[in-house]
Structure formats: C-alpha cells, structure tokens
Amino acid sequence: MIQANRKNLGLVLRIALLTVFTTAAIAQSSAYQSKPEFLEQSLGTTQPQSDVIWFDDELRAVATRILGHPPGTMRMRYWFDGSRTAWIVDEIGKEKPITLGIVIQNGEIERMSVLQFRESRGWEIKYPFFTEQFDGVRLDKNDKLNERIDGITGATLSVRAATRSANLALVLSEHIRQPIQETIAAP
Amino acid sequence: MKPYLYCLGMVLLATAGPAASQTPDIDEIWEIVQQQQREIADLKARLADADAQLAAADEKIEATGDYLDSVAVAAPASATKIGGYGELHYNNLNATDSTMDSEEIDFHRFVLFFGHDFSDRVSFFSELELEHSLAGDGAPGEVELEQAYINYALTDSLSAKTGLFLMPIGFINETHEPPTFYGVERNAVENVIVPSTWWEAGAALSGHNEIGLSWDVALHSGLAMPTTGSSAFRIRSGRQKVAEAMASDPAVTFRLRYSGIPGLDLAASYQYQSDASQIAGDGLDAGNLFVANASYDIGAFRLKGLYSQWNFNGFAIEAADADKQTGWYVEPSYRFGTTKGEWGVYARHADVDGARTQDKFTQFELGANYWPVDNVVLKFDFRQRDHELASEVGRDFDGFDLGVGYQF
Numbered sequence: 001m002i003q004a005n006r007k008n009l010g011l012v013l014r015i016a017l018l019t020v021f022t023t024a025a026i027a028q029s030s031a032y033q034s035k036p037e038f039l040e041q042s043l044g045t046t047q048p049q050s051d052v053i054w055f056d057d058e059l060r061a062v063a064t065r066i067l068g069h070p071p072g073t074m075r076m077r078y079w080f081d082g083s084r085t086a087w088i089v090d091e092i093g094k095e096k097p098i099t100l101g102i103v104i105q106n107g108e109i110e111r112m113s114v115l116q117f118r119e120s121r122g123w124e125i126k127y128p129f130f131t132e133q134f135d136g137v138r139l140d141k142n143d144k145l146n147e148r149i150d151g152i153t154g155a156t157l158s159v160r161a162a163t164r165s166a167n168l169a170l171v172l173s174e175h176i177r178q179p180i181q182e183t184i185a186a187p
Numbered sequence: 188m189k190p191y192l193y194c195l196g197m198v199l200l201a202t203a204g205p206a207a208s209q210t211p212d213i214d215e216i217w218e219i220v221q222q223q224q225r226e227i228a229d230l231k232a233r234l235a236d237a238d239a240q241l242a243a244a245d246e247k248i249e250a251t252g253d254y255l256d257s258v259a260v261a262a263p264a265s266a267t268k269i270g271g272y273g274e275l276h277y278n279n280l281n282a283t284d285s286t287m288d289s290e291e292i293d294f295h296r297f298v299l300f301f302g303h304d305f306s307d308r309v310s311f312f313s314e315l316e317l318e319h320s321l322a323g324d325g326a327p328g329e330v331e332l333e334q335a336y337i338n339y340a341l342t343d344s345l346s347a348k349t350g351l352f353l354m355p356i357g358f359i360n361e362t363h364e365p366p367t368f369y370g371v372e373r374n375a376v377e378n379v380i381v382p383s384t385w386w387e388a389g390a391a392l393s394g395h396n397e398i399g400l401s402w403d404v405a406l407h408s409g410l411a412m413p414t415t416g417s418s419a420f421r422i423r424s425g426r427q428k429v430a431e432a433m434a435s436d437p438a439v440t441f442r443l444r445y446s447g448i449p450g451l452d453l454a455a456s457y458q459y460q461s462d463a464s465q466i467a468g469d470g471l472d473a474g475n476l477f478v479a480n481a482s483y484d485i486g487a488f489r490l491k492g493l494y495s496q497w498n499f500n501g502f503a504i505e506a507a508d509a510d511k512q513t514g515w516y517v518e519p520s521y522r523f524g525t526t527k528g529e530w531g532v533y534a535r536h537a538d539v540d541g542a543r544t545q546d547k548f549t550q551f552e553l554g555a556n557y558w559p560v561d562n563v564v565l566k567f568d569f570r571q572r573d574h575e576l577a578s579e580v581g582r583d584f585d586g587f588d589l590g591v592g593y594q595f
Binding site: 032052068073074094095096117120121124127128130133148149150151152154156160 | 252255256268270302310312338343344358361362367395397398399401446447448449450452482484486487560561
C-alpha cells in the first residue's frame with residue numbers, strides 16, 4: 001500500500017512538473033501599453049495637446065464623492081484632439097495603484113486600457129474581456145455610470161477601482177467639455 | 188470809435204496775448220513726443236519683464252504640480268503595506284435538545300495583513316489572525332499565522348510562491364473577508380468538507396492568460412487526520428497548520444479556473460494526499476479531493492454553487508464508512524443600491540455528509556447583508572439545520588445570527 005501511494009505520488013508529481021513547464025512555456029508576458037503608445041493609439045500622436053484641470057473646492061468634493069477618498073493630486077492632466085480626450089488615472093484597488101487609460105468622446109467612453117496592474121488579485125481587469133464593458137458607457141443624471149459593470153469573483157476591489165476611475169474621467173471630461181466645444185466652434 | 192467797440196478791442200487783446208504764449212512750439216512738441224516714447228518703451232520693458240516673470244512662475248507652478256503629482260501617485264505604493272479584516276458574531280440558536288442551545292457573542296476573527304515589496308518582482312505577504320478574542324491557556328481562541336510567503340512574479344502572467352499559503356480551493360478559502368460573502372458564519376460545506384481556512388507550506392506556481400483562464404499547481408504539506416477518537420477521519424481535524432507539522436507524505440493541488448466573462452466564475456480543483464494521516468499502515472492512506480464551484484451574475488442577481496467530494500483509501504476509514512465525504516450548496520442572491528448604501532438578500536441550501544455523525548446534515552439559510560460603505564458590512568441571517576441520523580436529532584436547531592465585519 002505504501003509503495004502504491006508513493007507510486008501514485010510520483011505520477012502526480014510528474015504531471016505537476018509537466019504542467020509547470022508547459023505553463024511556463026505558454027505563459028504570455030502581457031506587454032502593457034506605455035503612456036505614449038496609449039496616447040498615439042487614442043489621439044493619433046505621441047505628443048498631443050494637453051492641459052490640466054485643477055481640483056478646486058467644488059471639483060475636489062465631487063471627485064471625493066466618486067472615489068470615496070480625496071484625489072491624490074491637486075490636478076489632473078488630460079490630452080485632447082478635437083472633442084476626444086484621453087485621461088490617465090491611478091487608483092488603488094486593494095493595495096497598489098492600477099494605472100488606467102480612458103478615452104472619451106462626446107461624453108461617452110470610447111475605450112479603456114489598463115496601462116499598469118500591480119495588484120496580486122484581480123488580474124482579469126487588465127484584459128479586454130473586462131475593459132470592453134466600459135465601451136459606450138456615459139454618465140446618468142446622477143453623474144454615475146449609466147450601465148452596470150459586471151464584477152469578477154475575488155477581484156471586487158480592482159473592479160471597483162476601474163469603475164471609480166471611469167466615473168471620475170467622465171465627470172472631468174464633462175467639466176471641460178463646453179470650453180473645448182467653444183474652442184472648436186471658434187473661427 | 189464808439190466806446191463799446193473800444194472796450195471789446197481791449198478785452199480781445201488782453202485774452203489773446205497769454206493764449207498765444209502757452210501754445211508749444213515744434214521743439215516743445217518734439218520733446219513731449221520723445222518723453223512719451225521713453226515712457227512707452229519703459230512700459231513695454233516692464234510688460235516684457237512681467238511676461239517673463241509670469242512665464243517663469245508658470246514653469247515653477249507646472250514643475251511643482253508635476254512633482255507633487257508624482258509624489259502623490261508614488262506614496263500609496265510604499266513598499267510595506269498593512270491591511271486587515273475582522274468580524275463580530277452574535278448567535279442565538281435553539282436546538283431540539285435545549286442543552287445544546289447556543290446564545291453567545293464572539294469577536295470571531297481579528298486579522299492583520301502585512302506585506303512588503305522587495306522589488307518589482309519579489310514580494311512578501313502574510314496574514315496573522317487572532318480567533319475568538321482571547322488566546323492562551325484555557326482561553327477559547329488562538330493566534331494563527333495563516334499566510335506567510337514569498338511571491339516571485341516571473342512574468343506579468345506567471346508567478347511562483349513559496350512559504351505558507353492558502354489552498355487554491357473553492358470560494359471561501361482564499362477570499363474570506365466578511366464583506367465578500369453572505370451569512371454571518373461561513374458556509375458549512377467550506378468548513379466540514381473543505382476545511383477553510385486551510386493553509387499548508389510548500390511551493391506553488393500560478394498563471395493566467397488573456398482569455399481569462401488561470402491555473403495553480405502547488406506541492407505542499409499534507410493532512411494528518413486522526414484515525415481514532417471522537418474526531419476520527421474528520422478532515423478539519425487533519426489540518427496541521429504548519430505547526431511542527433509531520434511532513435513525511437506531501438500533497439499536490441491543482442486548480443483550473445475560467446473568469447473570462449465578467450460575472451462568470453468557473454473553477455475546478457483537485458488535490459491528492461499521498462497519506463492523509465501521515466502514518467503508514469494505520470488504515471488511512473491516500474486521499475483525493477475534487478471541488479467544482481461556479482458563480483454567475485445576471486445583473487443584480489447572482490447564482491452561486493459548490494460541490495466537493497473526498498475519496499480516501501484505507502481499511503480503517505472504509506470500515507468506518509467515512510471513505511467518501513461530500514458536500515454541496517447553492518446560493519441565489521440579489522444585491523441593490525440605495526442612497527444610504529447597498530443591500531443584498533440571499534438564501535442558501537447546503538448538504539453536508541462528513542465523517543462524524545453530527546457532520547451529516549442539511550442546512551437552510553435566509554438573510555441579508557447591508558454595506559453602508561463598500562468595505563463595511565452588517566449581517567443578519569436565519570438558519571435551520573436538520574441532521575440525517577436519528578441519534579443526532581437533538582442537535583437540530585434553528586435560530587438567527589447577527590454580525591458586523593470590515594476589511595481595509
């Protein structure tokens with residue numbers, strides 16, 4: 001019986017080793033987009049026009065309500081080309097900041113990309129099967145996302161971080177949307 | 188000449204004389220223009236200077252803003268991190284045999300996480316728990332080290348870890364912070380059959396890919412289940428908790444999981460115990476555990492279920508009719524938001540067939556969670572447990588539980 005157990009264990013260990021090496025061989029080193037790559041893909045150039053939006057008292061209060069904590073910066077930089085804006089937001093999921101790139105046009109999310117994911121759980125959110133849920137999402141009348149974002153089991157905090165970031169980017173884009181439209185309309 | 192004409196002529200002469208003397212001549216006008224030119228030049232110079240100062244101030248503000256932004260972004264990612272969770276329970280259970288009634292309040296778990304990043308690739312994570320508030324001789328609780336491992340990120344999608352870590356099995360074992368599950372007490376199946384919280388020491392490899400498939404392979408210490416006494420063949424009693432644990436017969440665990448559709452989670456785990464008692468020839472030999480679990484969200488509605496089964500070899504465990512131990516549960520729930528937080532209601536039916544006579548039962552639960560903020564939860568549930576064996580009917584109970592939990 002003991003010999004049989006050891007034989008079984010040996011077989012299982014061999015299977016385990018095979019799995020390990022197979023896994024290592026097929027594991028993909030997912031290359032994140034760099035910031036210039038994200039901007040080029042979003043706005044057609046690596047150095048688009050940019051500006052900053054400062055968090056005054058009113059805007060800081062709005063951002064705090066959305067994020068559940070005060071924004072970590074005094075201002076937020078954004079890049080634009082016509083009415084299309086691109087935002088890069090750092091938001092903590094459980095322990096570490098997740099860097100998200102969000103492209104917005106006419107009050108609607110055109111694309112979301114995870115530029116850097118550092119958390120130990122919730123890796124699912126960095127892939128298109130998750131981020132594509134945000135395509136076409138807008139603000140509702142309460143300045144919240146107008147569509148439900150389905151979660152990932154065991155990745156609740158990362159999902160929430162992505163959702164908060166999208167919400168903030170949409171609100172900020174609305175904040176600057178009118179001046180941009182005026183600029184475009186100007187001769 | 189008439190007298191009035193004479194007077195008029197005198198007045199004109201008197202006024203015309205001084206006016207003619209105040210009109211600047213061409214040289215004076217040139218001087219005035221020169222003076223104004225100098226003043227304009229001076230103003231232009233001052234304006235240029237002001238513009239330069241403004242531009243310099245702008246540059247300084249930009250530089251300061253950039254620096255503060257970079258500091259603000261970097262600060263939360265400090266190398267050492269602390270987190271934690273905790274839960275306070277109140278149980279009020281009425282048993283068929285009133286001597287088995289239970290009415291108690293207990294700070295069931297107080298947990299602190301400590302983690303440290305040694306580099307971008309190498310990190311440490313730990314979980315230290317105080318159970319039941321008080322530990323020591325004669326005290327009801329324990330201080331437990333539930334996780335302590337070094338993780339090495341080989342690539343962005345492949346990592347290895349070694350140390351003391353949680354078994355990649357089921358829902359609760361790896362993710363058990365109170366705001367993440369329904370019910371004051373954890374579900375009975377992932378207590379009796381999958382003995383959560385269950386940790387072992389060893390090494391593991393984990394990987395995932397872009398279609399949402401992930402896998403774990405772990406080689407680790409094994410169970411040491413008792414083969415005699417009141418807890419004979421009880422899986423939960425086989426956890427050695429990596430405390431001077433016997434390590435003659437290791438175990439391996441595999442998990443394959445698919446989470447490539449948001450809202451859907453499918454997983455299957457398999458574990459092989461080479462000798463579940465760590466003692467040769469005692470009638471308990473190898474063990475095989477299979478667990479399948481699934482969760483699916485349809486809008487605010489979630490359906491969740493888990494099935495688990497142990498099969499053991501050995502003449503003693505077969506004689507005790509404990510060589511097959513199973514458990515399953517289904518849990519529908521509905522979560523909705525209000526202006527004052529979120530609510531969730533759930534029901535759960537669990538069927539447990541463990542080794543001990545009191546571990547063969549069905550349990551029905553109905554309850555609600557209220558999250559005033561994301562990471563704090565208040566819980567209420569009603570429970571009813573019915574035992575399979577007539578000898579255990581006295582243990583049948585119904586009652587309610589109240590709880591509060593948090594994580595950070």
